[in-house]
Amino acid sequence: MNEIRHIVFDIGKVLIHYDPDIPFSRFIPDAEERQWFFDNVCTSAWNIEQDRGRSWEDAEAELLAVYPEHEENIRNFRRHWHEMVPHAYEDSVELMERLIDSGHDVTLLTNWAADTFVEARARFPFLEKPRGVTVSGEIKLIKPDRAIYDHHADTFGLVPPATLFIDDSPKNVKAAEDAGWQAVLFTGATPLEADLRRLGVRV
Numbered sequence: 001m002n003e004i005r006h007i008v009f010d011i012g013k014v015l016i017h018y019d020p021d022i023p024f025s026r027f028i029p030d031a032e033e034r035q036w037f038f039d040n041v042c043t044s045a046w047n048i049e050q051d052r053g054r055s056w057e058d059a060e061a062e063l064l065a066v067y068p069e070h071e072e073n074i075r076n077f078r079r080h081w082h083e084m085v086p087h088a089y090e091d092s093v094e095l096m097e098r099l100i101d102s103g104h105d106v107t108l109l110t111n112w113a114a115d116t117f118v119e120a121r122a123r124f125p126f127l128e129k130p131r132g133v134t135v136s137g138e139i140k141l142i143k144p145d146r147a148i149y150d151h152h153a154d155t156f157g158l159v160p161p162a163t164l165f166i167d168d169s170p171k172n173v174k175a176a177e178d179a180g181w182q183a184v185l186f187t188g189a190t191p192l193e194a195d196l197r198r199l200g201v202r203v
Contacts, residue, residue: 004182007106008158008163014186018085042063082123107156150179164201
């Protein structure tokens, strides 16, 4: 196994919490109705197109044409996005900062809409500490597409076999491996630290 010289973190659910239920539990108090809304209106597939670069204006227009009766909650998705990312995971952030402080090359690779990532950067200053970040919405590529991994490696001069990717999504982890990277599935800061030590990374 190659020595790890580059470490790449995902952000959502690895460094920063994300949960649309936080605001929508107020807007749609009934759990079944709320799940129907997420399964049929503001779906994950719809939301990820903003991560791919689609504007919120276009995203909302698409849904309003089909579900005009849900206009208020369709607009609430973007309007109350800030509530969906209430806090960072302090233990994960601390681990990332220790890696940076000890001299490791750390970058970020995230599926995130371009405009909301501007807000996230302002709210979470630690996002500026790694060497750089690839934001899917800015380059109009998303994980698990192979192209975004190749783009990130090319942009930051990473050697894929010497690169470790950390993500909470099994399909994104597999895609990184298919791109020639090493990768681990994130389930928490403590297991991640154990994975790093197992792979020979000084923490």
